Amino acid sequence: xxxxxxxxxxxxxxxxxxxxxxxxxxxxxxxxxxxxxxxxxxxxxxxxxxxxxxxxxxxxxxxxxxxxxxxxxxxxxxxxxxxxxxxxxxxxxxxxxxxxxxxxxxxxxxxxxxxxxxxxxxxxxxxxxxxxxxxxxxxxxxxxxxxxxxxxxxxxxxxxxxxxxxxxxxxxxxxxxxxxxxxxxxxxxxxxxxxxxxxxxxxxxxxxxxxxxxxxxxxxxxxxxxxxxxxxxxxxxxxxxxxxxxxxxxxxxxxxxxxxxxxxxxxxxxxxxxxxxxxxxxxxxxxxxxxxxxxxxxxxxxxxxxxxxxxxxxxxxxxxxxxxxxxxxxxxxxxxxxxxxxxxxxxxxxxxxxxxxxxxxxxxxxxxxxxxxxxxxxxxxxxxxxxxxxxxxxxxxxxxxxxxxxxxxxxxxxxxxxxxxxxxxxxxxxxxxxxxxxxxxxxxxxxxxxxxxxxxxxxxxxxxxxxxxxxxxxxxxxxxxxxxxxxxxxxxxxxx
Amino acid sequence: xxxxxxxxxxxxxxxxxxxxxxxxxxxxxxxxxxxxxxxxxxxxxxxxxxxxxxxxxxxxxxxxxxxxxxxxxxxxxxxxxxxxxxxxxxxxxxxxxxxxxxxxxxxxxxxxxxxxxxxxxxxxxxxxxxxxxxxxxxxxxxxxxxxxxxxxxxxxxxxxxxxxxxxxxxxxxxxxxxxxxxxxxxxxxxxxxxxxxxxxxxx
Ligand SMILES: Nc1nc2c(ncn2[C@@H]2O[C@H](COP(=O)(O)OP(=O)(O)OP(=O)(O)O)[C@@H](O)[C@H]2O)c(=O)[nH]1
Ligand SMILES: [Mg+2]
Numbered sequence: 001x002x003x004x005x006x007x008x009x010x011x012x013x014x015x016x017x018x019x020x021x022x023x024x025x026x027x028x029x030x031x032x033x034x035x036x037x038x039x040x041x042x043x044x045x046x047x048x049x050x051x052x053x054x055x056x057x058x059x060x061x062x063x064x065x066x067x068x069x070x071x072x073x074x075x076x077x078x079x080x081x082x083x084x085x086x087x088x089x090x091x092x093x094x095x096x097x098x099x100x101x102x103x104x105x106x107x108x109x110x111x112x113x114x115x116x117x118x119x120x121x122x123x124x125x126x127x128x129x130x131x132x133x134x135x136x137x138x139x140x141x142x143x144x145x146x147x148x149x150x151x152x153x154x155x156x157x158x159x160x161x162x163x164x165x166x167x168x169x170x171x172x173x174x175x176x177x178x179x180x181x182x183x184x185x186x187x188x189x190x191x192x193x194x195x196x197x198x199x200x201x202x203x204x205x206x207x208x209x210x211x212x213x214x215x216x217x218x219x220x221x222x223x224x225x226x227x228x229x230x231x232x233x234x235x236x237x238x239x240x241x242x243x244x245x246x247x248x249x250x251x252x253x254x255x256x257x258x259x260x261x262x263x264x265x266x267x268x269x270x271x272x273x274x275x276x277x278x279x280x281x282x283x284x285x286x287x288x289x290x291x292x293x294x295x296x297x298x299x300x301x302x303x304x305x306x307x308x309x310x311x312x313x314x315x316x317x318x319x320x321x322x323x324x325x326x327x328x329x330x331x332x333x334x335x336x337x338x339x340x341x342x343x344x345x346x347x348x349x350x351x352x353x354x355x356x357x358x359x360x361x362x363x364x365x366x367x368x369x370x371x372x373x374x375x376x377x378x379x380x381x382x383x384x385x386x387x388x389x390x391x392x393x394x395x396x397x398x399x400x401x402x403x404x405x406x407x408x409x410x411x412x413x414x415x416x417x418x419x420x421x422x423x424x425x426x427x428x429x430x431x432x433x434x435x436x437x438x439x440x441x442x443x444x445x446x447x448x449x450x451x452x453x454x455x456x457x458x459x460x461x462x463x464x465x466x467x468x469x470x471x472x473x474x475x476x477x478x479x480x481x482x483x484x485x486x487x488x489x490x491x492x493x494x495x496x
Numbered sequence: 497x498x499x500x501x502x503x504x505x506x507x508x509x510x511x512x513x514x515x516x517x518x519x520x521x522x523x524x525x526x527x528x529x530x531x532x533x534x535x536x537x538x539x540x541x542x543x544x545x546x547x548x549x550x551x552x553x554x555x556x557x558x559x560x561x562x563x564x565x566x567x568x569x570x571x572x573x574x575x576x577x578x579x580x581x582x583x584x585x586x587x588x589x590x591x592x593x594x595x596x597x598x599x600x601x602x603x604x605x606x607x608x609x610x611x612x613x614x615x616x617x618x619x620x621x622x623x624x625x626x627x628x629x630x631x632x633x634x635x636x637x638x639x640x641x642x643x644x645x646x647x648x649x650x651x652x653x654x655x656x657x658x659x660x661x662x663x664x665x666x667x668x669x670x671x672x673x674x675x676x677x678x679x680x681x682x683x684x685x686x687x688x689x690x691x692x693x694x695x696x697x698x699x
Contacts, residue, residue, distance in 0.1 A: 003512065003564055043569055106603065134539075135571060255574060262569035269560035270539050276565035470540055 005276060007301050009035045011457070012294055014069065014281065015309025017045040018443060019434035021264035022450035023307050023457075025132070026464050028271035035301060036268060037294075039068065041278035043265060045309055046076070046415060046436040047113045049258030049370075052105040055330075055411065056081055069281040069294075073321050074311035074436055076112070078387055079413045084406070096334065096375075096408050107372040109256030110330050112415065113437035114362050114379040116141060116347065117251045118237060119244035123443040124251065127263075130464035135263035137254040139368055140246025145338065145348040146218040147398065148210065152338050152348070155218040157249070158242050172211055179205060179215070183236055190228060198222050198231025217351040221441065223358060250441075252345060252362075255369040260443065267467060284314065284431075291428045305457055306431045310418045313433055319425045322416035326439055327384035327391045329412050333376045335405035336363060343367050350395055357383040359395055360441060376405070383439055388412040419445075432457065500544055500553040504663045505575055506656070507557040509597055510582035511590040512564045515616040518646035519582065520556050523656050528647050545660050552660045566596075573604040578612065578659045585615040585643065588624045591633075598637060610662055612640040614655060619645040 010032040013024045021043075024036045042048055050058060059079040089097040117124050117138070127133040144155040156162040162176050182188045193201050198220060202212045216222050220234040241249030253259045269275050282295040284306070293302040310318065336344065345368060348361035359382040364370045371377045380392050389412050400407050415437055423433040432453050438445060451463050508516040521529055524541040540557040557576075562568045573579070581597055583590040594613075601611070613634040615625060627643060634641035640658070644651040 005565070137575070255571070259571045259574075262571040266539075266560060266562075266569055266572065269562045270537060272536050272561075274564070275562045275567040277567040279565075467539075468537060470538065470542055 005035065005296065005299055005301060006274065007299060009033045009274075009301065009303040011035075011305040011307065012037065012301065012303040013307045014038070014294070015045050015312045015434070016040075016043045016261050016265060016277075017309045017434060017436060018047050018261050018264075018446045019450045019453070020045075020307060020309055021261040021268070022447065022464075023434070023454050024268040024273055025130075025264040025271075026450070026454045027458065028268040028273040029130075029464055029467070030458065030461050031272075032458070034268060034273040035276070035303065036265065036273050037276045037279050037281065037296065039070065039279055039281045039312070043277070044112075044258045044261045046074070046311065047111075047258065047261055049109040049111045049256035052102060052108040052110065052332075052409075054105075055108075055110050059411070059413075069283060069308075069314060070312050071315040071318055073315070073318055074416050074418055077325070077414045077416065078389075079411075080389065081409070081411045083409055085408050101332070101408060104372040107366075108332075108377065109258065109370040110377060110411075111257040111370075111379065112328070112413075113257060113326075114381065115257045115260070115441065115443055116362070117253070117442050118444065119241040119246075119249050119251055121237070121241065121442055121444045123447050126447055126464060129466055130267070131467040131469070132263050132267050132464075135266050136259050138245070138251040139254060139345055141248045141250035141252060141347045142246065142342075142344045143346055144218060144248050144250075145346060146214065147348070147350050147353075147395075148213050150398075152399075153214075155214050155349070157219070157238070158247065161247070168210070172208055175205075175207055176211055176214075179207070180239060183232065184239060188232075190232060193228035196228050197224065198226045198228045199224050201228045201231065213351065217358065218349040221349060221358070223352055248347070250347060252364070252368060270467070281312070286428060289428050291430045304430065307453070307457070308431070308433060310421075310423055310433045310435055313427070317426050317431070317433065318423075320421040320423075322418055322421065324417045324420070325384040325414040326417055326437065327380075327382045327388040327412075327414055329378075329380040329388055329392050329396075329410065331378040331380075331396075331400075331407050331411075332371065332409040333378055333400065333405040333407055334374070336365070336376055337361075337378070337399050337405055353394060356385055356391055356394065359392065361395070361399075375408075381439070384414055388414055500551040502550065502664060502667055503553045503555060504577040504660065505555045505557065506578045506580065506659060507572060507576045508580045508582060509559060509563065509568065509601070510580075510614075511584070511587075511593050512561070514582045514584040514587070514590050515646045516580075516582050517558055519580075519614070519616060519644065519652060519655070520558055522646045522649055522652045524556065526649075528649075543656075545657060547657075547660050547664050550664070552664060554656060554660060556656075568600070570604045573601070576605055576609050577663050578610040579605055580612045580614055580655070580659075581639070582614045582616050583625070583630075584617050585625045585630070586617050586620040586622045591625045591630070594633060610640075610659065610666070611638070612642065612655065612659060613637075615641075615643040616646060618643045618650060619648045 011027050011034050013020050013036045016038045024034055028034045059081050083098050085096050085098060087098040089095050144157055145152050146155050153167060156165040156168060162173050199216055202215055219238050220231045222231045238249050245251060280297045285293040291306045293300055343365040346363040350359040350361055352358045359380055362379040364377045366373045382391055385391050418435040419438040427433055454463055510516055518528060520541050521527060524543045540555050542555055544551055544553045559568060615630045631641050642651055642655050644655055646652060
């Protein structure tokens with residue numbers, strides 16, 4: 001590299017996961033001098049997206065024990081990739097081969113941690129209020145499915161869905177609408193249900209078994225044991241996000257979830273954050289219980305504060321090791337799990353079954369910018385019981401095979417969950433560790449965590465105020481007779 | 497101001513210091529910024545131009561300094577209609593890095609994106625890259641080629657007008673990289689409009 005990194009910052013951020021990137025953007029936004037650095041040569045860490053070539057290579061760089069910073073507690077585990085098609089097919093054949101699929105490698109954006117966003121969730125509100133929404137595009141999920149009585153069924157989400165659904169009887173329609181309205185109005189009284197389950201509540205409402213299934217497993221994304229108040233909260237959240245963008249409450253970011261971290265990093269850079277990927281991070285400079293800087297290659301770089309992804313931390317910072325994992329599968333298939341005329345972006349909420357946890361299944365077509373035409377990418381996400389292969393066997397058996405969609409390529413792995421750990425116990429006071437991906441469907445919890453960490457580090461500072469639009473920026477040195485005084489403050493100059 | 501018929505996204509790449517920001521500001525604001533350093537908070541600049549009596553809005557994106565340590569986000573390249581790759585004619589290393597840049601472009605930009613190679617700073621006396629060397633490189637890689645000076649306002653207008661005209665031609669023959677129109681744009685203004693009604697789609 002021809003350039004040396006500057007050697008003094010207010011804050012150094014190591015790792016480009018979602019929480020780190022949000023903190024980076026927020027710090028740059030209030031004028032802090034930020035160094036955002038990663039040992040990987042890509043953005044996103046455990047939240048990244050890869051093309052087909054790159055994800056295969058990821059599987060082969062097994063547990064390289066780094067002499068630099070980092071630990072292996074949070075590494076992706078149980079990586080297994082399998083092809084289900086021949087390596088070549090005759091030139092005249094229209095069947096997919098490994099070769100023809102790999103030729104399209106770049107068209108794939110395969111997420112390690114696929115997420116959706118609630119249309120009225122905290123995350124979408126933050127994107128809008130901070131003006132970060134301009135860096136990415138979204139598609140709305142076009143249908144929500146569940147697995148009921150041995151087959152796929154469309155979950156009636158909205159009022160019009162409820163009425164259009166021909167599997168739901170007229171009486172059921174009324175019941176469901178009544179429930180939605182009652183929850184919406186907030187007039188229901190739940191005080192008898194404080195110690196009961198959501199299932200018990202729905203049963204008491206005399207909903208039919210099918211309706212209980214729709215509401216419990218799909219709309220509220222609960223299990224049989226979920227407390228009533230949690231179930232109510234989840235249902236309201238689902239209903240609240242309806243009708244803003246598209247037919248369901250959910251949005252997916254075009255080109256994959258890996259775009260999200262990049263959007264925050266771009267904002268950070270636009271506000272002066274210095275970015276350096278692929279850096280030889282050697283270690284931390286500590287003085288007793290105080291962080292003073294990092295060693296990067298031969299350089300020593302100083303800062304008052306360090307924020308880092310938990311997976312980048314020295315092993316002795318990690319007192320508690322991950323206890324549970326997120327089981328993951330990524331499949332490339334040749335048909336939708338439920339074919340229809342138009343291409344759908346499908347969310348399937350698969351209920352718990354036979355000792356296996358409930359599973360989120362996300363099916364993405366080429367309109368999402370994550371796979372080539374005529375193919376689909378299917379993500380499976382669940383709390384791990386035995387391991388990804390075994391945990392998903394029953395679902396994959398039910399959804400794919402002869403007469404149904406075929407799996408061309410599959411990839412299984414587990415991501416250790418760092419979200420239930422106390423990551424503060426062994427770290428110096430001015431060091432903050434960020435957890436990796438969680439099991440949530442969305443980013444709202446990640447935003448909450450990032451905001452709490454930011455406020456902890458920079459008390460009394462505004463968290464991601466709205467960035468001005470280009471039209472509003474007045475560049476200093478120009479004579480301007482407009483009186484946009486308040487905006488002028490936004491365009492301070494850097495001294496280099 | 498907002499009555500344009502076409503909106504094109506143009507992105508600039510190239511090594512640090514080759515004059516990307518100066519080119520953008522020369523074109524959009526007609527000035528050559530004194531002194532060094534990027535202006536904080538500027539994401540992209542907009543200029544509306546006339547092509548064949550049609551209003552064409554160019555949205556011109558700069559690298560935000562992420563190129564300094566080769567850390568441009570992939571998402572920077574998304575949805576670009578044209579891409580300007582800049583080197584400094586008085587600085588050999590900025591030319592030597594072009595193949596690296598092309599590799600990155602191949603990987604992340606649409607294959608249909610209009611590509612232009614620009615040798616900047618022709619006002620300088622200490623030229624290291626002869627014009628024909630740049631020209632040949634561009635030809636080999638199927639790119640337009642132009643030499644400019646942001647400082648002396650040489651060819652800058654022409655560079656962006658050429659791009660606008662070409663993209664218009666492509667748009668008319670429907671050969672533009674097509675970015676799906678049914679994606680949801682959730683920026684603030686549209687959302688306040690859409691708050692009360694359902695199923696809003698924008699763009
Ligand atoms: N002589 C001459 N100098 C130029 C020209 N264009 C830019 N410069 C100078 O080159 C330096 C870098 O210009 P910038 O526009 O900041 O370059 P950049 O490519 O945006 O670089 P970074 O944003 O720093 O990565 C500045 O000192 C400019 O004054 C030009 O046409 N002629
Ligand atoms: Mg610049």
